[in-house]
Structure formats: C-alpha cells, structure tokens
Amino acid sequence: MKYLIFLFTCFGIINVYSQDNLEQQFIDIEEKVIEWRRHFHENPELSNREFKTAETITRHLKSLGLEVKTGVAHTGVVAILKGNSPGKVVALRADIDALPVTERNDLPFKSKIKATFLNTETGVMHACGHDTHIAILMGVAEILSKNKDKIRGTVKFIFQPAEEGPPPGEEGGAKLMIKEGVLENPKVDAIFGLHISSDTEVGKIEYKSGGIMAGVERFVVNVKGKQTHGSAPWNGVDPIYISAKIIDGYQSIISRESNLLVEPAVITVGKITSGVRFNIIPESAELIGTIRTLDLDMKKLIFKRMTEMTETIAKAYGGEASIEFQENTTITYNDPDLVTQMLPTFEKVAGKENVVLTKAVTGGEDFSYFQEVVPGLYFFLGGMTPGNKNAFPHHTPDFKIDESGMLLGVKTLTNITFDFLNN
Numbered sequence: 001m002k003y004l005i006f007l008f009t010c011f012g013i014i015n016v017y018s019q020d021n022l023e024q025q026f027i028d029i030e031e032k033v034i035e036w037r038r039h040f041h042e043n044p045e046l047s048n049r050e051f052k053t054a055e056t057i058t059r060h061l062k063s064l065g066l067e068v069k070t071g072v073a074h075t076g077v078v079a080i081l082k083g084n085s086p087g088k089v090v091a092l093r094a095d096i097d098a099l100p101v102t103e104r105n106d107l108p109f110k111s112k113i114k115a116t117f118l119n120t121e122t123g124v125m126h127a128c129g130h131d132t133h134i135a136i137l138m139g140v141a142e143i144l145s146k147n148k149d150k151i152r153g154t155v156k157f158i159f160q161p162a163e164e165g166p167p168p169g170e171e172g173g174a175k176l177m178i179k180e181g182v183l184e185n186p187k188v189d190a191i192f193g194l195h196i197s198s199d200t201e202v203g204k205i206e207y208k209s210g211g212i213m214a215g216v217e218r219f220v221v222n223v224k225g226k227q228t229h230g231s232a233p234w235n236g237v238d239p240i241y242i243s244a245k246i247i248d249g250y251q252s253i254i255s256r257e258s259n260l261l262v263e264p265a266v267i268t269v270g271k272i273t274s275g276v277r278f279n280i281i282p283e284s285a286e287l288i289g290t291i292r293t294l295d296l297d298m299k300k301l302i303f304k305r306m307t308e309m310t311e312t313i314a315k316a317y318g319g320e321a322s323i324e325f326q327e328n329t330t331i332t333y334n335d336p337d338l339v340t341q342m343l344p345t346f347e348k349v350a351g352k353e354n355v356v357l358t359k360a361v362t363g364g365e366d367f368s369y370f371q372e373v374v375p376g377l378y379f380f381l382g383g384m385t386p387g388n389k390n391a392f393p394h395h396t397p398d399f400k401i402d403e404s405g406m407l408l409g410v411k412t413l414t415n416i417t418f419d420f421l422n423n
C-alpha cells in the first residue's frame with residue numbers, strides 16, 4: 001500500500017498537479033519572453049561581439065539563483081540548475097548572435113544598430129531569429145528554476161555565441177565552447193536545441209531523424225596548365241577547359257554515384273577565376289565552391305571522388321590540379337533513438353497534428369558539433385503567422401517572426417527536460 005501511494009505520488013498526482021500548474025506558469029511567462037525578445041531584437045550584436053546580450057542573459061540567470069559561468073568561447077554564458085535529486089544531465093542550447101543585415105521592417109523595436117563588418121559599415125539585425133531563441137531559453141530557465149523540486153538531474157543552459165560563424169581569423173561558436181569543456185563538468189547526456197522558422201506556421205514543430213541540416217564545406221581547387229597563345233592551344237595546356245571537365249565530373253558524383261534515396265547532396269562551384277584576355281590561354285584557374293551533405297557515408301564518398309576526379313581529370317588533359325576542403329559545419333544529425341524517445345513529448349505539447357516530419361534543409365548549423373560529442377535533437381519551431389503567403393527568408397532585411405510562436409518553444413524545451421530527466 002505504501003508502495004502504491006509512492007507510485008501515485010511520483011507518477012500520478014504530482015504529474016497531474018504539475019501539468020496544470022505548469023500551464024499557468026507558461027501563460028504567465030509569455031509576456032516576459034516577448035519583452036526580452038524585443039529587447040534583443042532592438043539591440044543585436046554580431047558574432048563574437050555579443051557583450052551586452054551576454055550581460056542581459058547573465059543578469060537574468062543570476063536572478064534565478066543559478067550557477068553562472070560567463071566568457072565561455074568569448075561571450076557565451078552557461079548556467080547550471082541542479083534538480084532536487086541527482087540524475088542525468090540535459091543541455092539546452094540557444095544561439096545568441098545577429099547578422100550584418102540592415103533591417104527594413106517597420107517595427108517599434110526595429111534595430112537601428114550599426115557596426116563594422118569586414119571593414120564595411122553595416123546595419124545589424126537579428127535576421128535569423130536568434131533573439132527568439134535567447135528569450136525562449138531565458139523563459140525555460142525561469143520556469144525550470146521554479147520547479148527544481150520536480151527535476152531529477154541537472155540542466156545546463158548554453159547560450160552560444162557566433163553560430164553564424166566567427167569573423168575571419170577568430171575561433172568561436174559551438175566548436176570553441178566544446179573545446180572549452182562546455183559538455184563536461186557535469187558531463188552532458190543529451191542536448192536539445194531549436195530554430196524558429198519564418199516559413200513554418202506558428203504552433204507547428206518540424207522534426208526529422210538523422211541528418212536534418214547539412215554538413216557545409218567550402219572547397220578550393222587549383223588547376224595548373226601551360227600558358228600559350230589563344231590561337232594555338234596545341235602549344236599549351238588549357239586550365240579553363242580542364243576546369244570545365246572537372247566541374248562536369250563533380251556533378252556526375254551527385255547524379256551517378258550518390259544514392260539519392262538515402263539523402264540529397266549538393267556540389268556547387270560558385271566562383272571561377274582565370275585568364276586576363278580573350279586570346280591568351282592562361283597558366284592557371286581557381287574554382288571555389290560548396291558541398292552540402294546529410295549523410296556521413298555520402299560525405300566521405302563525395303570527398304574521395306572529388307579528390308580523385310580533380311587529380312585524374314587534370315592529369316588526363318595534361319595539367320595538374322589539387323583540391324582543399326574546409327569544413328564550415330558538420331551534419332546536424334538527430335540521434336534516431338532520442339527522436340523516438342522525445343516524439344511523444346512533442347505530440348503532448350503541440351498536439352499530434354502539429355508535429356510534422358520534415359525534409360532536411362541544405363543550410364548548415366553549428367549545433368551539429370555538440371551532436372558529434374553527445375546525442376542531440378534539433379528541431380524547427382513555427383514562427384510564421386498562419387496563412388501568410390509572403391514569409392521572407394532568414395538572413396534578409398524583411399525577415400519577420402510572429403512572436404506568438406515562441407511560447408510553444410518554451411513549453412517544448414521545458415517538457416523535454418522533464419520527460420528526459422524524469423523517465
């Protein structure tokens with residue numbers, strides 16, 4: 001009998017009580033979340049320069065009585081919330097940086113901030129919606145702090161700078177946070193993060209098992225030929241002609257060699273530099289491009305075959321060529337077991353009809369680096385007014401978010417934390 005009462009208390013009564021009680025806490029916090037978001041929207045800061053943003057976050061986390069560490073990966077803020085009983089460790093991550101974009105929206109809290117980026121004066125705008133991510137996670141931190149008696153385990157709040165990439169020559173973002181030990185002490189068991197989406201209706205959650213955002217690489221190819229008069233190509237080796245053959249070869253890796261039933265993949269050559277004059281076959285050519293992959297094996301195949309084609313095609317036409325890859329982000333890979341485990345939470349919070357299995361996105365996200373170390377789940381949150389046919393894409397001056405979508409983010413991350421730690 002005693003045991004039964006214990007069971008009821010643990011899984012029944014408290015649970016029902018806390019859900020009702022939580023619902024009220026969510027309703028109460030929405031206004032604050034919107035207010036925070038507007039503050040950050042009006043005061044955006046570029047990657048690795050999120051000084052004031054970090055101060056505001058820190059002030060809030062300290063007011064909640066959390067253990068706070070600042071200056072992680074330059075301007076990152078990490079806070080620890082210990083539940084009343086020991087258990088697993090869950091990390092929740094929000095990215096905090098803005099972009100060199102001049103806002104065109106007519107909002108009372110429109111950004112008027114200017115900064116210098118790559119020696120050019122530019123407007124600064126939260127044109128990717130990271131302002132909503134900060135506000136959502138601040139709300140989650142507040143609610144979880146007030147309910148720590150119901151938490152079995154530890155919550156780590158990670159406010160991450162420079163998701164859009166640190167300025168050239170600087171380190172930053174998720175990679176640097178990991179290097180500085182953000183996933184240790186205490187060791188994180190699973191990490192969760194979200195991205196607001198300007199073209200997903202408010203109230204919806206989009207998820208996908210496996211690769212949800214692409215691994216992003218930049219590549220540079222150097223082709224060496226032999227310069228000669230344009231009228232007599234037989235006297236030289238034409239690097240422009242070799243480049244054309246190489247580009248053609250690359251596209252055959254996607255269309256003929258990659259199993260596109262597994263995941264899509266993209267190779268794009270975005271820049272070609274060669275030659276000076278119509279009647280000179282130049283000495284060399286340079287190709288610069290990007291690769292997007294969603295599956296690690298496909299990524300390996302593409303790298304291997306691009307390297308082989310670069311070298312052998314050039315050789316076949318009498319020239320030489322080499323390729324270099326530079327990783328921007330790795331594949332944002334949702335751990336399939338974690339997705340299965342948390343799907344009921346998504347459905348409980350958003351309603352089954354609002355949880356949508358989505359297609360992958362060929363853009364990148366540095367949340368992926370956390371997922372290389374610990375199992376992680378990254379999902380998209382609706383931020384578009386239902387019925388809006390003119391949603392502007394992220395990273396544009398007209399990008400806009402419907403703030404009423406944020407509360408679902410607070411609810412989802414809060415419930416994920418409870419369900420992951422307590423079950």
Ligand SMILES: [Zn+2]
Binds near residue numbers: 128164394395
């Ligand atoms: Zn972005």
Ligand SMILES: [Zn+2]
Binds near residue numbers: 128129130195
């Ligand atoms: Zn973003």
